[in-house]
Amino acid sequence: MKAFEKNIRKVEPYVPGEQPQEQVVKLNTNENPYPPAPGVAKALEEMDLGRLRLYPDPTAEVLVDALAEFYGVSPEQVFVGVGSDDVLSMCFLTFFNSGKPIFFPDVTYSFYKVWADLYRIPYECKALDEDFRIRKEDYYPENGGVIFPNPNAPTGIYLELDQVEDIIAHNQDVVVIVDEAYVDFAGRSAMELIDRYDNLIVVQTFSKARSMAGMRVGYAISNPELIRYLNDAKYSFNSYTMNQTALICGAEAVKDRAYFEENLQKIIQTREWAKKELAGMGFELTDSRANFLFVRHPKYSGKDLFEFLKKQKIYVRFWGSKRIEDYLRITVGTREEMETLFTALKKYMEER
Amino acid sequence: MKAFEKNIRKVEPYVPGEQPQEQVVKLNTNENPYPPAPGVAKALEEMDLGRLRLYPDPTAEVLVDALAEFYGVSPEQVFVGVGSDDVLSMCFLTFFNSGKPIFFPDVTYSFYKVWADLYRIPYECKALDEDFRIRKEDYYPENGGVIFPNPNAPTGIYLELDQVEDIIAHNQDVVVIVDEAYVDFAGRSAMELIDRYDNLIVVQTFSKARSMAGMRVGYAISNPELIRYLNDAKYSFNSYTMNQTALICGAEAVKDRAYFEENLQKIIQTREWAKKELAGMGFELTDSRANFLFVRHPKYSGKDLFEFLKKQKIYVRFWGSKRIEDYLRITVGTREEMETLFTALKKYMEER
Known part of the structure; x- marks a missing residue:
């Protein structure tokens, strides 16, 4: 060796x-x-080649603004990344530094363990019940943070919003991430709770409901404070993560409700x-x-x-x-x- | 708080x-x-919109193969990322874990400090001489890794290849990264040394000489072992970092020598x-x-x-x-x- x-x-x-x-x-x-939405094809055809020689806008304004308008939040509440994997990984790096174990379900998105190991974050998996349901009480003990998908993957089971809120409310000393890659197919988003809980981050993606897995766009919606911490970490890491085509095509996709x-x-x-x-x-x-x-x-x-x-x-x-x-x-x-x-x-x- | x-x-x-x-x-x-090269415009116009709904190829084969052919190396020697910032950051995360300080010049690319802090890697800055030149002897003491740009930024000064080799040869127990964002404008690349030193990684970018800052493409060339470690870390982090347009347009840009x-x-x-x-x-x-x-x-x-x-x-x-x-x-x-x-x-x- x-x-x-x-x-x-x-x-x-x-x-x-x-x-x-x-x-x-x-x-x-x-x-x-x-x-993807027809506007995406048009945006690609009309892409300004000369613009490609320049760095993209590091603030990703065109895409952030489109998302803010779609969800009725301010642009300061929106963070964008290279797919929701980039956004989630950045959340782990930024928020899960207490040294205490973070909690997530035993049967869930397999990347959570990988990021925890990568960043040396301790974790505890909470067993789903025999019907593969998340038991909210499992997330009450002291921890370093909580993350779960809703609907959960690969079970597809959707946790009703009152139960999601219960988990957030019981964890106000840590950051709770609700990973909503599939929520558009499912029901109410935890985004409704953002004004009420300052420890909540909701993460979504363009890869599923918006037909743009190939373009690599994900985003987080939260309060301006947590979004600022995420952007600080992102700018330290790589200021220009979103390329020009992802910005323009992403914005076009969002506009076509x-x-x-x-x-x-x-x-x-x-x-x-x-x-x-x-x-x-x-x-x-x-x-x-x-x-x-x-x-x-x-x-x-x-x-x-x-x-x-x-x-x-x-x-x-x-x-x-x-x-x-x-x-x-x-x-x-x-x-x-x-x-x-x-x-x-x-x-x-x-x-x- | x-x-x-x-x-x-x-x-x-x-x-x-x-x-x-x-x-x-x-x-x-x-x-x-x-x-960028004219083929890039054509590739964008002809982009298959239906392909965007699918995840991009996680191995980035089309782009990796184009780079391997351009440089006369095997595809196993090529790693690609979202700009050279992504590639360099991944290198810091993957290779600089000894606990000993890594070395880089005092006047240099300002991101090195930022990544070291982000990943809690100790570092020591080695002062350039009064003509802003790197002194190879400064990099002889025991360290946790070495990184420098060649040409250096923002001085633009190019270190002749025999001096680059001297630094690599004196540091065979650690990974040495030569950050060649600007080398195409300058002179010989350290890529010539890759077969001789198994601790060497050369990083380059599409943002400068290839006119594609807006597309976010960077790459590392090394031996298959170090590239495999980088890919393992990348797959853990985000399997699909390169979007479809970056893969296709990047490959087109490389083909037009x-x-x-x-x-x-x-x-x-x-x-x-x-x-x-x-x-x-x-x-x-x-x-x-x-x-x-x-x-x-x-x-x-x-x-x-x-x-x-x-x-x-x-x-x-x-x-x-x-x-x-x-x-x-x-x-x-x-x-x-x-x-x-x-x-x-x-x-x-x-x-x-």
């Missing part, structure tokens, strides 16, 4: 869902099956229909309120189903990890994609 | 050069005065002409080999010159910090921009 290797920060690398290059039915990374809402409705309808179809095939499902389904079949192994589907060029997500050994997470695609999936699943069951 | 405020990571925010929105002669952040070289020659010619003009006006200059000039006038205060120019809508960079109180850093713009600057400077001098 070389001397310098001792001092390298070793991490357990996160393994992202596969991004196959060939043509497949891709239901494995919760992307939106519909393209009608397209956004129509897109959501289509996905919600497909989801509810798909739930019935899968239940009809004997699958057990959580009541997912996200743009994915979390399912298992009492008769078939999750791993076998996953591998069979992959051979059919249908990609879904499978972890095989504790408590969710037999579960598959299936992104809600177009109706046609879901029908292709159902046909394959029926074939599998008939052959066994 | 709220309880949670105690545990917020407080940083000295880096203050980036101003990005004025109005029309000005902008010679303050070392951008390239010429647009002829445009790149022609662009460089134009800037180098303007720089050498501008040096003579400024010397003729009585300015003292370092022998900058970058795309900027580092100048002071024995008769006039740097601060006054800076403020006068700003009123004329000519933006240059001024810090007023220790050792460089009277220096201005002037980006090499087009010949026309430089003439506008010279006219303003002559006017200032005549009036005093």
Whole structure:
């Protein structure tokens, strides 16, 4: 071993869902099956090439202003980053420095552990109940901060806002992050609570409901004080994280509220229909309120189903990890994609 | 003070050069005065909007392959990030964990201190000599890592490759980062040394010589082992940092070697002409080999010159910090921009 290797920060690398290059039915990374708002295409076509030689606006004003207007908050309450992973990671770095363990659910977004390890933040995982629900009382003991997704991933289960508020209210000495990557498909956002609790940060993304995973845009909404701390950390790290295309296309996407809402409705309808179809095939499902389904079949192994589907060029997500050994997470695609999936699943069951 | 405020990571925010929105002669952040390669415009126009709904390729293959081909290395030797700031910051996080102080020059890129503070890495600044040159012997004592830009910023002074090699050779127990943001304007890159020293990382950027500051692309070239450690850290942090437009446009920019070289020659010619003009006006200059000039006038205060120019809508960079109180850093713009600057400077001098 070389001397310098001792001092390298070793991490357990996160393994992202596969991004196959060939043509497949891709239901494995919760992307939106519909393209971004039409204004985005126009913005790309009209992009000023000469502007690309210049640094982007470090304050990301055009995008921050569009988000502030959309949510009826002030621009000082909006922080933007390179996808919600960048925003969340920046929150961990900025807010979770007490030395006390932060709390998050045992079955949840797998990046929380990774960031905690990366920044050497102690953590405790709180077990979901047997129906995969967050128990608010688990988050009452003293801690260094709280984070949970709502709806939770990969269960899709949405925690009603009064329970979210209860967790925030019980943790006013620490920062509470509600990770709402999927909330647009689900119900009320914790953004309504921002004026009431100065320890609350709500994080959302353009990767799901806004069909722009490829553009890498995420954001946090909070009070101006916490947003200022985040911006200070960001400017120290890299002043210009958002490139010019992300700023311009991001702003265009936010402006088209009608397209956004129509897109959501289509996905919600497909989801509810798909739930019935899968239940009809004997699958057990959580009541997912996200743009994915979390399912298992009492008769078939999750791993076998996953591998069979992959051979059919249908990609879904499978972890095989504790408590969710037999579960598959299936992104809600177009109706046609879901029908292709159902046909394959029926074939599998008939052959066994 | 709220309880949670105690545990917020407080940083000295880096203050980036101003990005004025109005029309000005902008010679303050070392951008390239010429647009990116023509293939970039075409790539933007032809961007597949449907592709934006999908996550970008986390391995950034199209861009990594283009860089590997350009430099004649293998793709396993290339790491890409959101500008060289992202790449450098990731290097600090990954490699500088020994607890011993890292070494860098006292007059240098101001972000090094900021990242060291952010990640709680101890550091020692090594004073440049009285001609603003790096003294290689200063980097011989035991340390936790070494980083310096070549050419150095904001002095523009290029350290000959044998001296760079001497520093690397004396530090084989730690990682040495040569930050070559401006090397294309200057001379030989330390990339030639990569096969000989397994502790060497060379970092470059698309923001200067490739006219793409607005797209946020930086990269590191090293041996496959160190690149793997960087990728492990990156995947833990945010698997998808490079958005689809950065990947595609970045690859297009790299492919056009002829445009790149022609662009460089134009800037180098303007720089050498501008040096003579400024010397003729009585300015003292370092022998900058970058795309900027580092100048002071024995008769006039740097601060006054800076403020006068700003009123004329000519933006240059001024810090007023220790050792460089009277220096201005002037980006090499087009010949026309430089003439506008010279006219303003002559006017200032005549009036005093």
